[in-house]
Amino acid sequence: MRSLLSLIVFLFAVSVSAVSTTGNRLLAILDDVADKDNYSKFLGDLASRGFDLTFETPKSESLALFHLGERKYDHVIFFPTKTKGLGPNLTPNILVQFLNANGNVLVTLSSGVAAPNSLVSFLAELDIQLPADRTGLVVDHFNYDTASAADLHDVLLLPTPKTVRSDIKNIFGAAAPADSVIAFPRGVGAALGASELLTPIVRAPRNAYSYNPKEQAQVVDDLFAAGEQLSLVSSFQALNSARLVLLGSAELLQDKWFDEAEVTKVDGKKVKTYNREFAKRISAWTFQELGVLRVNWIEHHLSEEGAVNVSNPKIYRIKNKVSYTISLSEYTYDSWSAFNVPANDAIQLEFSMLSPFHRLALEFDKAHSTKDAAAYSAEFVLPDQHGIFNFKVNYKRPFLSNVEEKNTVSVRHMAHNEWPRSFAISGAWPWISGIGVTVVGWVAFCALWLYSAPPKGKKESKKTQ
Amino acid sequence: MRFTQSFAPALLLLAGVAQAASSWGFDDGTLSVVAKKGGAGVKEKINSKSPLSKPVTLGSTDTLKLILTATDNGKGKRPHQAFVVLKDQDTGLEAPFPLTVKESGKATVQISHKDLPVQFLLATEPLKASIVIGSFGSAKPLDTPVFNIKIETDSAVPPPAYEKPVRYGKKAEIHHIFRADPKSPPAVISIFFALAVVAALPALFISWLLLGANLNHLPKAIGASPVSHATFFGSIVAMEFVFFLYFTNWTLFQVLPVIIVVGAATVLSGSKALGEVQSRRLAGDR
Numbered sequence: 001m002r003s004l005l006s007l008i009v010f011l012f013a014v015s016v017s018a019v020s021t022t023g024n025r026l027l028a029i030l031d032d033v034a035d036k037d038n039y040s041k042f043l044g045d046l047a048s049r050g051f052d053l054t055f056e057t058p059k060s061e062s063l064a065l066f067h068l069g070e071r072k073y074d075h076v077i078f079f080p081t082k083t084k085g086l087g088p089n090l091t092p093n094i095l096v097q098f099l100n101a102n103g104n105v106l107v108t109l110s111s112g113v114a115a116p117n118s119l120v121s122f123l124a125e126l127d128i129q130l131p132a133d134r135t136g137l138v139v140d141h142f143n144y145d146t147a148s149a150a151d152l153h154d155v156l157l158l159p160t161p162k163t164v165r166s167d168i169k170n171i172f173g174a175a176a177p178a179d180s181v182i183a184f185p186r187g188v189g190a191a192l193g194a195s196e197l198l199t200p201i202v203r204a205p206r207n208a209y210s211y212n213p214k215e216q217a218q219v220v221d222d223l224f225a226a227g228e229q230l231s232l233v234s235s236f237q238a239l240n241s242a243r244l245v246l247l248g249s250a251e252l253l254q255d256k257w258f259d260e261a262e263v264t265k266v267d268g269k270k271v272k273t274y275n276r277e278f279a280k281r282i283s284a285w286t287f288q289e290l291g292v293l294r295v296n297w298i299e300h301h302l303s304e305e306g307a308v309n310v311s312n313p314k315i316y317r318i319k320n321k322v323s324y325t326i327s328l329s330e331y332t333y334d335s336w337s338a339f340n341v342p343a344n345d346a347i348q349l350e351f352s353m354l355s356p357f358h359r360l361a362l363e364f365d366k367a368h369s370t371k372d373a374a375a376y377s378a379e380f381v382l383p384d385q386h387g388i389f390n391f392k393v394n395y396k397r398p399f400l401s402n403v404e405e406k407n408t409v410s411v412r413h414m415a416h417n418e419w420p421r422s423f424a425i426s427g428a429w430p431w432i433s434g435i436g437v438t439v440v441g442w443v444a445f446c447a448l449w450l451y452s453a454p455p456k457g458k459k460e461s462k463k464t465q
Numbered sequence: 466m467r468f469t470q471s472f473a474p475a476l477l478l479l480a481g482v483a484q485a486a487s488s489w490g491f492d493d494g495t496l497s498v499v500a501k502k503g504g505a506g507v508k509e510k511i512n513s514k515s516p517l518s519k520p521v522t523l524g525s526t527d528t529l530k531l532i533l534t535a536t537d538n539g540k541g542k543r544p545h546q547a548f549v550v551l552k553d554q555d556t557g558l559e560a561p562f563p564l565t566v567k568e569s570g571k572a573t574v575q576i577s578h579k580d581l582p583v584q585f586l587l588a589t590e591p592l593k594a595s596i597v598i599g600s601f602g603s604a605k606p607l608d609t610p611v612f613n614i615k616i617e618t619d620s621a622v623p624p625p626a627y628e629k630p631v632r633y634g635k636k637a638e639i640h641h642i643f644r645a646d647p648k649s650p651p652a653v654i655s656i657f658f659a660l661a662v663v664a665a666l667p668a669l670f671i672s673w674l675l676l677g678a679n680l681n682h683l684p685k686a687i688g689a690s691p692v693s694h695a696t697f698f699g700s701i702v703a704m705e706f707v708f709f710l711y712f713t714n715w716t717l718f719q720v721l722p723v724i725i726v727v728g729a730a731t732v733l734s735g736s737k738a739l740g741e742v743q744s745r746r747l748a749g750d751r
Contacts, residue, residue: 141546141599141600141601142606142608209561211545220545220546227550229559348635359639360639427650429655430662437662437665437666440666441666448678448680451681452679452681454750455677
C-alpha cells in the first residue's frame with residue numbers, strides 16, 4: 001500500500017515536474033558511481049524536479065562538457081573525488097568556458113578528500129581561496145552536534161541562512177522552521193575575494209575556524225580563516241548570470257542528514273535538520289530554478305497633454321515629459337510569477353548619455369501588472385541637453401539573475417517655433433513696440449513724401465537749412 | 466535496591482557537576498604595551514572575570530604583548546584553539562589572532578599596527594578584544610571579553626586608504642538639475658519703455674505738423690493717375706502686412722511668393738506713381 005502511494009506520489013511529481021529555465025541536462029561527477037546511493041534522496045529530489053541526470057567518473061573517456069562547440073550539459077555537480085586532477089576533460093579552462101557558455105556548476109567538497117587541483121585552480125580563477133594543501137576542516141568548539149561529534153566538534157550546527165542586508169530577498173532560509181539548524185558535517189571553508197560577483201550564502205559562526213587536520217592536529221599556529229571571514233557555502237554569479245555554488249560539506253547532502261535526522265545542540269536541545277530543504281534550494285538556485293528574472297516588455301512614451309501617444313518613439317525633445325514602464329517576472333521552480341522588489345530595494349532607471357542625467361526609482365504600476373508579471377514605471381522630464389540617450393535599467397543584485405536593459409533614443413533641441421512667442425515675453429515689449437512705431441512711421445513718411453504740398457511761405461527758409 | 470535507586474541520580478548529578486566543572490580558562494594573564502624606542506610601557510593583569518575598565522592605547526610603533534596560561538579545570542594544558550579576537554564595535558568586523566601555545570598551556574601573542582587590517586586603523590571606537598580558548602572533547606570552551614584597545618595613528622603619517630569593495634545594491638538617486646529659465650525684467654519697466662517708444666510716434670507726427678506737413682496734393686495725384694497711386698501706396702501697406710503675418714504665424718515659404726507678387730506690384734505701379742511725383746516737381750509744385 002505504502003509503495004503504491006509513493007509510486008503515485010512519484011508519478012504526480014514527474015507529471016508536474018519543474019524544469020530549470022536553462023535546461024535539464026545535469027551531469028554528476030563522482031569517484032565511483034556506486035557513491036550515489038549515499039545521496040539518493042538529494043538526487044531523487046533533483047530527478048523529480050525534472051532533471052535528466054548523467055553520472056560519470058573523472059576517468060571516463062566519454063566525459064566531455066562540450067560537443068562540437070555546444071554545451072552537452074546544462075549543469076554540473078562535482079561530488080568529492082579522490083583523484084588529484086580531473087583529467088583532460090575537466091581542466092580549469094574548460095570549466096571557465098562552461099560558465100561562459102551559461103552552464104551552472106555546483107561544487108561540493110569534503111574535508112576527508114583533498115580537492116582536485118583542477119577545481120582549486122578553477123575556484124581561484126573566481127577569487128575563491130581554499131585552504132592550503134587542498135585540505136581543511138572547519139570546527140567550532142562552541143556550536144556542534146553533541147550526538148555525533150561530541151569529541152571532534154566537526155559537525156557544525158548552523159542557523160538557517162539570514163540575509164545580511166535588508167534589501168536582499170532571503171531565498172535560502174525563507175521557509176525554515178523556527179528552531180531548525182543546518183548540520184554541516186566535516187566541511188571545508190573558503191575565503192572569498194572582494195569581488196561583487198561573490199556572495200557568501202552561509203558564513204561560519206564567529207568562533208569557528210579552519211585548520212589542517214594533518215599538520216595542525218595539536219594546535220593552530222597559522223590560521224587560514226576564522227569566524228565570519230570563513231564562508232561555508234559560497235555563491236558566484238557571472239555577468240551572464242551563470243551560477244556556481246561552492247558547498248563546503250558534501251556530506252550535508254547525504255541521506256543520513258536529511259528529513260528526520262536529529263541533532264543535539266550544545267545545550268542539550270534536540271532539533272531537526274533543515275538540510276533537505278536547504279539542499280533543494282541551493283541546487284535550485286544553482287540550476288536557475290530560483291531567483292531568475294525575466295523582462296517581459298519595455299515601453300516608453302511621451303506623457304504630455306494632447307500629444308500623440310506612440311509607444312517607444314525613436315526621438316524626443318528636451319524637457320519632454322516621458323513615462324517608462326518595464327515588466328518583470330520571477331521564476332520559482334516551475335512557474336513565472338510577478339517579481340516583487342524586496343523592501344528597501346528599488347529598481348532604478350537611468351537616463352544616460354555617457355553618465356546618467358537621471359537615476360530614478362521605478363514605482364510599482366498596478367494598472368499594467370498581471371498575476372505573473374509586475375510592471376514598474378516612472379515619469380520624468382527629460383534633461384535640457386540634446387544628444388543620444390539611453391533608458392537604462394541595470395538591476396544586479398545578489399542571488400537574482402542580472403537584468404541589464406538599454407533602449408536608445410535621440411533627444412533633439414527645441415525647434416525655432418517651439419519657444420514662447422516674443423509678445424509673451426515682457427522684456428521684448430519695448431522692442432516690439434519699436435518695430436510697430438517704425439512701421440507706422442515709415443508708412444506715414446511715404447504718404448507724406450508722395451502727397452505733401454510745400455508749406456506756404458516757408459520755402460526760402462527751408463532751403464537754407 | 467532502594468539504595469541504588471537513590472544513589473544513581475546522585476551519581477549522575479556528580480558526573481554532571483564534574484563535566485560542567487571541566488572548562489577552559491586562563492591564569493597569569495599579562496597584557497603589556499611596549500614602545501619601540503624604549504620608554505615605560507603599560508603593564509596590566511587581566512583575568513576572565515572582569516574586563517579592564519580603561520582601554521589600552523596602542524601607538525603606531527608600539528607592540529601589544531599578551532601572555533597567559535591556558536588552563537583546563539585549573540591545570541595548565543594546551544588547547545587547540547587559543548585566539549585573541551579583535552572586534553570593531555561599529556562595523557562588527559572581527560579579526561582573530563592565534564596565540565602561540567606551549568605544551569604547558571603558556572601562550573603568547575604580539576600584535577602591532579602592521580598585523581591589523583586597515584579597517585581597524587580607521588576605527589573610531591576602541592576595539593573590543595576577547596579571548597577564545599577551546600579544544601576537542603567535552604571541556605567547556607571560553608569566550609570572554611578582556612580589554613579594549615584604542616588604536617592611535619601617527620598624525621604625521623597620512624592615514625591608510627581604505628576603499629569599500631563594490632557591492633550590488635541600489636545607488637543614490639540622481640535628479641537632473643535644469644538650467645534656469647531666461648528671466649525678464651519687471652513688467653512695469655518694460656511697459657514704461659514700451660510706452661516711451663510708442664510716444665515717439667505722436668511726437669514725430671506733431672513735429673511734422675508743426676513744420677507744415679500736409680496731404681494737400683493727394684486729390685491732384687489721385688486725379689492724375691488713380692490706379693498706380695492706389696496700387697503703389699497699397700503695396701507698401703500690403704508689404705508691411707505680409708511682414709506682420711510672417712511675424713504672427715506664416716512660414717518663410719508662405720511669405721516668399723507673396724513678397725514677390727507684392728514687390729512686382731510695387732515696382733510696376735511705382736514707376737508710374739513716382740513719374741507723377743516727378744512731374745509735380747518739374748512743374749514746380751514741390
